[in-house]
Amino acid sequence: MQNLPRHAGTLLMRIRENAPRVHCLTNAVVKELTADGLTAIGAIPSMTENADEMPDFMDVSKALLVNLGTLDPARTEAIKTAVSLMAAAQKPFIIDPVKVEISESRLALAHTLCAQRPAAIRGNAAEIAALAPSAPSAALVTTGADDTIRWGGKSITVHNGDPLMGYVTGTGCLSGGVIAAFLTVEEDRMIAAACAMLVMGVAAEIARPQARGPGTFRAALLDALYSLDTETLIQHGRISQNG
Ligand SMILES: Nc1ncnc2c1ncn2[C@@H]1O[C@H](COP(=O)(O)OP(=O)(O)O)[C@@H](O)[C@H]1O
Ligand SMILES: Cc1ncsc1CCOP(=O)(O)O
Numbered sequence: 648m649q650n651l652p653r654h655a656g657t658l659l660m661r662i663r664e665n666a667p668r669v670h671c672l673t674n675a676v677v678k679e680l681t682a683d684g685l686t687a688i689g690a691i692p693s694m695t696e697n698a699d700e701m702p703d704f705m706d707v708s709k710a711l712l713v714n715l716g717t718l719d720p721a722r723t724e725a726i727k728t729a730v731s732l733m734a735a736a737q738k739p740f741i742i743d744p745v746k747v748e749i750s751e752s753r754l755a756l757a758h759t760l761c762a763q764r765p766a767a768i769r770g771n772a773a774e775i776a777a778l779a780p781s782a783p784s785a786a787l788v789t790t791g792a793d794d795t796i797r798w799g800g801k802s803i804t805v806h807n808g809d810p811l812m813g814y815v816t817g818t819g820c821l822s823g824g825v826i827a828a829f830l831t832v833e834e835d836r837m838i839a840a841a842c843a844m845l846v847m848g849v850a851a852e853i854a855r856p857q858a859r860g861p862g863t864f865r866a867a868l869l870d871a872l873y874s875l876d877t878e879t880l881i882q883h884g885r886i887s888q889n890g
């Protein structure tokens with residue numbers, strides 16, 4: 648795409664206008680940051696993990712985030728129900744396969760979920776490597792110092808971000824939620840994921856000068872997500888593309 652930062656700004660405005668509901672089945676450590684970050688960009692998060700409530704909540708959700716950290720039997724049940732409902736309704740869901748390279752049961756669940764065709768998978772290099780072969784149609788988002796989105800033989804790398812993100816638990820997990828929100832306003836899953844990562848990375852750079860360390864950075868990141876605009880994305884965005 649010619650002008651990805653400008654497009655990211657347009658999509659961010661669309662999220663603020665539409666206020667899409669994004670359901671998050673995520674790990675216990677990052678629930679608050681994920682809900683706060685989604686709210687800051689203008690989406691409406693819901694977080695219940697009661698499998699019985701999934702039909703009602705999936706009905707009103709435009710996208711679903713599934714994060715496999717701190718997995719327990721109740722959330723596993725909710726995840727299976729929610730993913731089946733979203734797949735049947737042809738609504739997007741994203742998987743964050745936290746530590747699947749360590750846990751055999753998580754890997755098995757992730758493989759089952761991949762068969763239902765997630766729009767995207769977000770993880771670090773080891774997590775993505777473990778799942779890439781079983782999700783051929785998903786946009787693969789590998790985060791780290793740079794974030795690379797791969798899909799259909801093409802790739803986009805977002806160079807924005809700040810090392811302080813690595814000192815706040817859940818910035819990677821939040822990026823999965825932000826991708827889910829962008830999937831509600833952009834049909835091209837690769838562009839949606841790249842714009843979401845650009846928003847996260849530029850927000851981190853705007854937050855950095857306001858922060859004295861991880862604690863104040865966390866608050867400043869939420870402030871930056873809330874106030875980010877197209878001009879700032881154009882000014883700060885650094886991306887490269889292949890294919
Ligand atoms: N050194 C860095 N420089 C810039 N951004 C970083 C750096 N390390 C991590 N990030 C960003 O922090 C977020 C968390 O990424 P990462 O640490 O890869 O996730 P996880 O917590 O799942 O392992 C990502 O959005 C990534 O872009
Ligand atoms: C996101 C995150 N970062 C450190 S622990 C944690 C939650 C993941 O939980 P688990 O250790 O069960 O994978």
Ligand SMILES: [Mg+2]
Nearest residue numbers: 791792807808
């Ligand atoms: Mg980065």
